[in-house]
Amino acid sequence: MSAAFAVVPRRTIGASGIVLSLCFVVLFVQAYFVVEAKPQDLFTSFHNILDIVIRGVPPSPGILKNAAYGALVTFDVAILGTLASVIASLPLALLAASNTRPSRGAYFTARGIIGIARTIPDVVWALVFVTAVGLGPFAATLGLAVHSVGVLARLYAEAIEDVAMGPVHALTVMGANRVQVATQAVIPTVLPTLIGLTLYRLDTNVRSSLVLGFVGGGGLGLQIESALNLFQYRDLTMLLIVMGALIVGVEAASVYLRKRIA
Amino acid sequence: MLDTAAPLPHAQPQTPLLDVRGLSKRYPNRTLALDDVSWSARAGEVTVVLGPNGSGKSTLVRCMIGLTEVSAGAILVAGDDIAQLSGARLRNARRRMGIVFQNASLVPRRSALANVASGCLGRNNSFLTACGMLPKVEMERAVPYLQRVGMLPLYAQRVDTLSGGQAQRVAVARALFQDPVILIADEPVASLDPDAANEIMSLLAGLARNDGLAVVVVLHQLDLARRYADRIIGLRLGKIVLDAPASEVDMTHLASLYQSEGA
Numbered sequence: 001m002s003a004a005f006a007v008v009p010r011r012t013i014g015a016s017g018i019v020l021s022l023c024f025v026v027l028f029v030q031a032y033f034v035v036e037a038k039p040q041d042l043f044t045s046f047h048n049i050l051d052i053v054i055r056g057v058p059p060s061p062g063i064l065k066n067a068a069y070g071a072l073v074t075f076d077v078a079i080l081g082t083l084a085s086v087i088a089s090l091p092l093a094l095l096a097a098s099n100t101r102p103s104r105g106a107y108f109t110a111r112g113i114i115g116i117a118r119t120i121p122d123v124v125w126a127l128v129f130v131t132a133v134g135l136g137p138f139a140a141t142l143g144l145a146v147h148s149v150g151v152l153a154r155l156y157a158e159a160i161e162d163v164a165m166g167p168v169h170a171l172t173v174m175g176a177n178r179v180q181v182a183t184q185a186v187i188p189t190v191l192p193t194l195i196g197l198t199l200y201r202l203d204t205n206v207r208s209s210l211v212l213g214f215v216g217g218g219g220l221g222l223q224i225e226s227a228l229n230l231f232q233y234r235d236l237t238m239l240l241i242v243m244g245a246l247i248v249g250v251e252a253a254s255v256y257l258r259k260r261i262a
Numbered sequence: 263m264l265d266t267a268a269p270l271p272h273a274q275p276q277t278p279l280l281d282v283r284g285l286s287k288r289y290p291n292r293t294l295a296l297d298d299v300s301w302s303a304r305a306g307e308v309t310v311v312l313g314p315n316g317s318g319k320s321t322l323v324r325c326m327i328g329l330t331e332v333s334a335g336a337i338l339v340a341g342d343d344i345a346q347l348s349g350a351r352l353r354n355a356r357r358r359m360g361i362v363f364q365n366a367s368l369v370p371r372r373s374a375l376a377n378v379a380s381g382c383l384g385r386n387n388s389f390l391t392a393c394g395m396l397p398k399v400e401m402e403r404a405v406p407y408l409q410r411v412g413m414l415p416l417y418a419q420r421v422d423t424l425s426g427g428q429a430q431r432v433a434v435a436r437a438l439f440q441d442p443v444i445l446i447a448d449e450p451v452a453s454l455d456p457d458a459a460n461e462i463m464s465l466l467a468g469l470a471r472n473d474g475l476a477v478v479v480v481l482h483q484l485d486l487a488r489r490y491a492d493r494i495i496g497l498r499l500g501k502i503v504l505d506a507p508a509s510e511v512d513m514t515h516l517a518s519l520y521q522s523e524g525a
Contacts, residue, residue: 166367170433173327173361174440175353175384183394184380185369192371 052233059237066223067242073219075246077137077212078205081144086198088149093156094182099168100160102178110153118150122208123215130216140217144205152201159193160186192261199254206250210243220246278302278338279476280326280359280444285335287321287500295321297500299335303444303476303493308467310487310508311480313497314520319480322497323448326478327361328352340443357384360437360475362447362466366429370422374413374432377421379404381439407435411465427458434465445469447479451486459483463490484516 094100095110126143133139167185176184187194213221220243227236280303287296296318303309313319324330326337328344336343344355360381368377382400383391390397408414411431421429430450437445447466451459463479467490470477481487487494487508494511496504496519504515 166363166365167369169329170361170363170367170436171369171380171383173329173356173359174381174436175357176380177353177383177387179392180383180387183392184383184396187394188369188371 056233056237058234059241060232060234061238063235063238064242067220067239070213070218070220070223070239071242071246073137074209074213074221075206075250077140077144077209077217077219078202078250081141081148081209082198082202082205084141084145085148085152085201088145089153089156090187090194092149092153093160094186096153097157097160099163099165100178100182100186114150114153114157116150117146118154120147120150122147123212126212126215126217135216135218137218140209140212140219143212143217144208147208148201148205152197155197156194159190159197163189195261196258199258203251203254206247210247279305279340280478281336281338282322282326283336283338285322285325285337286333287318287325287330288333295500296325299497299500299502301495301502301505303478305443305476306470306474307492308470308477308479308490309493309495310491311478311495311497312482312484312487312504312516312519316499317497318500319497320448321500323446323480326446327359328356353384357440358443360440360442360445362430362433362437362445362450364449364452366421366426366433368421368429368432368436371420373418374421374424374428375401375404375408375417377432378408378435378439381407381436384440404435404439407439408432410438411435425458426454427461430454430458430462431465434462434469438469442475444476444478447477449480449482452482459486466490484513487516488513 092110092114095102095106096114098107101107101110122143124143125146126140129139129142133142163186167189168181171181171185209217209219210221210224213219213223214225216222220239224236224239224243227233227239282302283300285296285299286294288294299318299322301309311319311322321330325332325345328347332345335345337345339355339358342355344352347355369380372380376396379396379400381404382396386397386400388397405414405417408417411434413428413431413435416424416428421432424432433450434445434447445466450466451462454462463486466477466479469475470492479490488511491508494504494506494508494516495502496516498519504511504519506515
């Protein structure tokens with residue numbers, strides 16, 4: 001009997017393993033059919049891609065000035081959205097960090113706000129704001145800002161929860177009030193981490209700002225979409241070059257600054 | 263400006279500035295960390311608290327500075343029972359106690375002078391300090407305190423680049439800038455080399471003798487205790503087993519305080 005008991009659990013693990021593997025196979029097979037995947041098309045219709053690329057050269061220089069302005073709009077949406085989210089995220093993070101929260105109620109309220117802001121994608125937030133402020137870069141900025149609060153405040157709160165409590169206790173016992181402890185001990189201590197997270201977020205927001213352009217947010221994204229719709233492939237090439245320069249430039253600046261503050 | 267660093271007016275030897283009466287602390291897990299502890303610290307005296315790990319020293323300090331609630335008893339700081347206070351009145355009472363922690367606990371990335379100036383936060387409750395800034399006038403007032411601990415030449419240096427002994431000096435200056443009547447140091451030399459440890463201890467002893475503060479130091483080093491203490495208090499298993507002038511305490515007393523722990 002004891003031998004049988006020793007074998008039984010092994011068999012169940014094996015059976016559940018097989019069931020689990022089957023589930024995964026079913027999961028991916030249904031996905032393959034639902035997305036109508038036809039990998040062979042990539043090879044049989046490769047000439048179409050080649051055709052667009054050939055029609056896209058040389059990039060038209062005439063659009064450069066417009067593209068540069070579009071890039072500025074895209075960049076400005078990102079920096080304003082990031083700035084607004086930083087301003088809102090700092091106090092929210094202090095309420096949502098277990099070591100600096102003033103009360104359980106404030107903690108759960110802040111966590112709830114952060115959760116909702118993060119769960120809803122920036123595109124959806126932007127569409128919500130379109131109803132209030134109309135299509136354009138401002139709606140994109142607001143959408144980016146709200147979604148970024150959900151991401152940044154959560155990361156800030158985690159950074160604050162990791163802070164060394166020594167200076168916090170020291171200032172508390174010196175008679176400093178809660179706000180002073182936050183601004184004079186917690187934030188100066190975690191500042192490099194907060195700046196690093198913010199720069200990383202700015203980097204991400206530049207890309208998001210491009211995508212928001214496609215749905216009416218303006219800037220480079222909108223220009224790329226129009227060029228595609230109007231089959232202006234040489235303009236499109238120039239726009240993509242400017243887009244690449246913008247993304248690489250912001251990422252390089254962000255990496256450089258993050259290294260400087262480390 | 264320099265008169266702020268002059269000897270403090272509280273110097274009245276033999277007055278108990280800190281009076282701990284019948285203090286007990288039972289943690290939620292039912293451990294009795296402090297059992298009916300009573301003692302007092304007088305102005306102008308160095309009181310050293312000794313005891314093995316788990317004897318209740320840390321709990322005693324945390325109760326005194328209001329980081330842990332007491333289960334029973336009173337902690338009178340210049341007459342006010344801080345165990346009964348909360349909110350703004352607790353913050354006011356805390357200002358009269360300067361604390362020096364084991365690992366300096368300075369705010370990193372800030373200068374030595376800015377760390378000392380942050381000792382003003384208890385009394386300077388302005389919009390500026392709420393925004394994370396320190397008023398220029400407080401920075402200027404902090405200068406003599408940095409001088410008092412011999413750290414003026416390094417006033418602009420970031421504290422995370424200071425040595426352990428230097429950082430602890432800045433922490434002492436910060437505690438003094440609160441203008442306290444009691445200075446509590448929780449194992450202030452635990453992570454320092456012997457030379458730096460002696461420097462910090464003589465600095466603390468000087469504050470008692472010259473400036474009339476009641477200085478309370480929690481220590482592990484018996485030799486430092488005997489060299490600098492006016493009064494030695496021994497804790498074991500949450501009870502006071504020794505409370506005597508340092509001159510009457512010999513090594514056998516102290517050895518027994520630690521030895522019998524394992525038995």
